[in-house]
Amino acid sequence: MPTFVKRIVGAVVIILLLYFVYMMMSEEGLFGFGIGAYPADVLMLIFVNIILAVSLNLINGFTGQFSIGHAGFMAIGAYTSAYTTVYHGQHLERWLAASIGETPAIAIVFLIAILVGALAAATMGLIVGIPSLRLRGDYLAIVTLGFAEIIRIVILNIDVVGGATGFSVPGYSNFIWVGGFAIITIIVIRNIVRSDMGRALISIREDELASEAMGINTTRYKVIAFVISSSFAGVAGVLFAHYKKFLHTNDFQFIRSFEVIIMIVLGGMGSITGSILGAIVITVLPELLRQLPTINLFGSTVNFADLRLVIYALLLIGIILTRPQGVLGHHEFGLNWLKRAQKRPEGDEPIGASKGVPIAERDAPTADSAKEAKNQ
Amino acid sequence: MLVLENVSVNYGAIEALTSISMRVEKGEVVTLIGANGAGKTTTLRTITGLLEPREGRVTFEGEEIGGKPTHKLVARGISMSPEGRGVFANLTVRENLQMGAYLKKNKREIAKDMERAFTMFPRLKERESQKAGTLSGGEQQMLAIGRALMSRPRLLLLDEPSLGLAPLVVHTIFEAIDEIRSEGTTILLVEQNAHAALKHSDRAYVLETGQIVMEGPSKDLAADPRIKEAYLGE
Ligand SMILES: Nc1ncnc2c1ncn2[C@@H]1O[C@H](COP(=O)(O)OP(=O)(O)O)[C@@H](O)[C@H]1O
Ligand SMILES: [Mg+2]
Numbered sequence: 339m340p341t342f343v344k345r346i347v348g349a350v351v352i353i354l355l356l357y358f359v360y361m362m363m364s365e366e367g368l369f370g371f372g373i374g375a376y377p378a379d380v381l382m383l384i385f386v387n388i389i390l391a392v393s394l395n396l397i398n399g400f401t402g403q404f405s406i407g408h409a410g411f412m413a414i415g416a417y418t419s420a421y422t423t424v425y426h427g428q429h430l431e432r433w434l435a436a437s438i439g440e441t442p443a444i445a446i447v448f449l450i451a452i453l454v455g456a457l458a459a460a461t462m463g464l465i466v467g468i469p470s471l472r473l474r475g476d477y478l479a480i481v482t483l484g485f486a487e488i489i490r491i492v493i494l495n496i497d498v499v500g501g502a503t504g505f506s507v508p509g510y511s512n513f514i515w516v517g518g519f520a521i522i523t524i525i526v527i528r529n530i531v532r533s534d535m536g537r538a539l540i541s542i543r544e545d546e547l548a549s550e551a552m553g554i555n556t557t558r559y560k561v562i563a564f565v566i567s568s569s570f571a572g573v574a575g576v577l578f579a580h581y582k583k584f585l586h587t588n589d590f591q592f593i594r595s596f597e598v599i600i601m602i603v604l605g606g607m608g609s610i611t612g613s614i615l616g617a618i619v620i621t622v623l624p625e626l627l628r629q630l631p632t633i634n635l636f637g638s639t640v641n642f643a644d645l646r647l648v649i650y651a652l653l654l655i656g657i658i659l660t661r662p663q664g665v666l667g668h669h670e671f672g673l674n675w676l677k678r679a680q681k682r683p684e685g686d687e688p689i690g691a692s693k694g695v696p697i698a699e700r701d702a703p704t705a706d707s708a709k710e711a712k713n714q
Numbered sequence: 715m716l717v718l719e720n721v722s723v724n725y726g727a728i729e730a731l732t733s734i735s736m737r738v739e740k741g742e743v744v745t746l747i748g749a750n751g752a753g754k755t756t757t758l759r760t761i762t763g764l765l766e767p768r769e770g771r772v773t774f775e776g777e778e779i780g781g782k783p784t785h786k787l788v789a790r791g792i793s794m795s796p797e798g799r800g801v802f803a804n805l806t807v808r809e810n811l812q813m814g815a816y817l818k819k820n821k822r823e824i825a826k827d828m829e830r831a832f833t834m835f836p837r838l839k840e841r842e843s844q845k846a847g848t849l850s851g852g853e854q855q856m857l858a859i860g861r862a863l864m865s866r867p868r869l870l871l872l873d874e875p876s877l878g879l880a881p882l883v884v885h886t887i888f889e890a891i892d893e894i895r896s897e898g899t900t901i902l903l904v905e906q907n908a909h910a911a912l913k914h915s916d917r918a919y920v921l922e923t924g925q926i927v928m929e930g931p932s933k934d935l936a937a938d939p940r941i942k943e944a945y946l947g948e
Binding site: 534537538540541543544545547548549550551552553554555556608668 | 762764783785786789793794800801802803804809812814817861862
C-alpha cells in the first residue's frame with residue numbers, strides 16, 4: 339500500500355475513533371453508556387496540554403532555548419479568538435447557516451477563530467522572539483516570563499474582553515476539535531523534527547557556534563521554531579477558551595507556563611512521546627490528588643490538590659536528582675528501540691568512561707588484557 | 715587569500731588582539747602558535763565573524779569579511795573546526811557529517827564527500843551510526859575535521875586540533891592535515907603544540923598576549939633559538 343493511502347486510512351480511522359469517543363461522551367452517550375462531564379473535562383484538558391507540551395518541546399527541548407511564557411501565547415490565542423467569535427462570529431454563523439446549514443457554519447466560524455488565534459500568537463512570537471533570540475544566552479527566558487505577565491495584566495484591563503469579570507465565549511469546541519488538533523500538533527512537530535530543519539534545530543541545541551559554523555543561520559531557525567511553537571500555544575488557547583465557555587486571566591498565570599515546563603521536563607526534553615506522557619501525568623495528577631481525603635495541617639484543613647505546587651516542586655527536584663534528562667530523555671517511546679538496541683563496536687568506550695587513560699593506551703590492548711586473553 | 719591588516723579586537727574594555735597583521739596564500743598551510751590565552755581563538759573568532767574588529771580589516775579573496783555573519787562564511791568557502799571540537803553530541807557520526815554539508819544540495823556529492831571522510835578516518839566509518847558524544851576525544855577531533863571538510867572549503871580553519879590528545883592520535887591528526895593540504899585546501903592551523911605545527915606547515919606566526927612577535931617560514935622558526943627555548947622546550 340502506498341504511504342499516502344496508509345496515511346489517509348490512518349487519518350480516517352483516527353477521526354472515526356475520536357467521533358466514537360465523542361459520541362460516548364455526549365450526554366446520552368452511545369448505546370446508553372455516556373461518560374460523565376467530569377472525565378470528559380479531564381480528557382479535553384489532557385489534549386489541550388498535549389498541544390502545549392509538544393509545541394513547547396520544539397523550542398525548549400529540540401532547539402535548546404528556554405521559553406517560560408507559553409501561557410502568554412495561549413492567552414493571546416484564547417482572547418483574540420474569543421473576541422472574534424463573540425463580536426463577529428455570531429453574525430457570520432447566522433449568515434452562513436442560511437446557505438450551508440448550521441453545523442458546517444459553526445465549523446467554518448471556529449476554523450477562522452483558530453486561524454486568528456494562531457496568527458495572533460505567531461505574530462507575538464515574532465515580536466518577542468526576534469530581539470531575544472538574536473543574542474545567545476538566556477534572554478528568551480527573561481523576556482518570555484515578562485511578556486506572559488504583561489499580556490495577562492493588559493488583558494485584565496481590556497473591558498471588551500471582560501477585564502477582571504471574565505468573558506463568556508460560545509462553546510464551539512468539542513472533543514473532535516481538540517483531539518484532532520492534538521494529533522495535528524504531534525504530526526507537524528514530528529515532521530519538523532525529522533526534517534533537515536529539525537536537524538538544524540538540534541544542532542543549535544548541541545552547539546550553537548558549531549551550528550553557525552556549518553552555515554546555519556541560527557537566529558533565523560530559532561525564531562522560526564519559536565514562532566511555530568507560539569502559534570500552537572495560541573491554538574491550544576482557542577480550543578481551551580471555546581470549550582470552557584468562560585475566560586478569565588487567572589487561567590493564564592505563571593503557574594500555567596510552569597506546568598507545561600514540568601510536563602516536558604518530566605517526559606523528556608526533546609522527546610515528543612515524552613511530552614505526551616508528561617501532559618497526561620501532570621493533568622491527571624491533581625485530579626487524583628483531589629480524590630484524596632483532606633488532611634488537618636496546623637489546625638486548618640488542606641486538600642492535597644491545593645498542595646500540587648509543592649508536589650510539582652518535589653517531583654521536579656526528584657527528576658533532576660535521579661534522571662535530569664526526563665523519563666524518556668531524547669528518546670521516543672515505541673518498540674523500535676528493541677530492534678535498534680545498539681551494539682557497540684568492539685573495544686569502543688564512550689569518552690569519560692576511562693577518564694585519565696591516554697587514548698593511545700585505551701585503543702590498544704594493554705599487556706594485562708592480552709595476558710587474560712591468552713589464559714582463556 | 716586571507717589577509718588581516720592591523721586588526722585589534724576587544725572583549726569589552728580588555729584588548730585581546732593588538733594590531734595584528736597576517737596573510738594566508740592559496741595552497742599554503744600557515745600556523746599560528748602561541749601559549750594559552752595568547753589570543754589564537756580570538757583571531758579565529760574574528761575571521762569567522764563571531765567577533766567584530768575594533769580596528770583594521772579582514773579580507774578573504776579581496777572581499778571584506780570582518781563582522782560579517784558567521785553562517786555566511788561557509789558559502790564563501792571558509793570552514794572551521796572549532797576549539798573544543800564542537801561535535802553535535804546527540805547526533806550520530808553520519809548526521810554530524812551531514813550537518814557539515816548543510817548548504818549542499820547535491821546528494822551524490824554529499825555521499826562522495828562522506829566516503830572521503832571515512833577513507834581519511836576509518837575510525838569514523840566504524841562508528842558511523844554511533845552518537846558523537848560517545849566517541850573518544852581523538853575520534854571527536856577526526857569528526858570535527860571531517861565535518862568541516864564536508865562543505866568543500868577552500869580555506870580550512872583548525873583551532874587546536876591536537877589539544878588533549880595522546881601522541882599517537884596527534885600523529886593521525888597531523889597526517890590528515892598533510893593529506894588535506896595535498897588535495898589543495900588552504901589551511902590556517904592554530905596550535906599550542908609548536909613542535910608538530912611547525913613541522914607540518916609552510917609559514918608560521920607567533921602570537922604573544924595579543925601581538926604577533928615573530929613570523930617566517932616554519933623551518934626557520936623551528937631553528938630559531940628563541941622559539942626553541944620558549945615553545946619547543948629545548
Ligand atoms: N569571551 C571572552 N570574554 C572576555 N575575555 C576573553 C573571552 N575569551 C577570551 N578572553 C580573553 O582573551 C584572551 C585571549 O583568549 P583566547 O583567544 O581564547 O586565547 P587562546 O585561544 O590563544 O588560548 C585571554 O586573555 C582570554 O582570557
Ligand atoms: Mg584557544
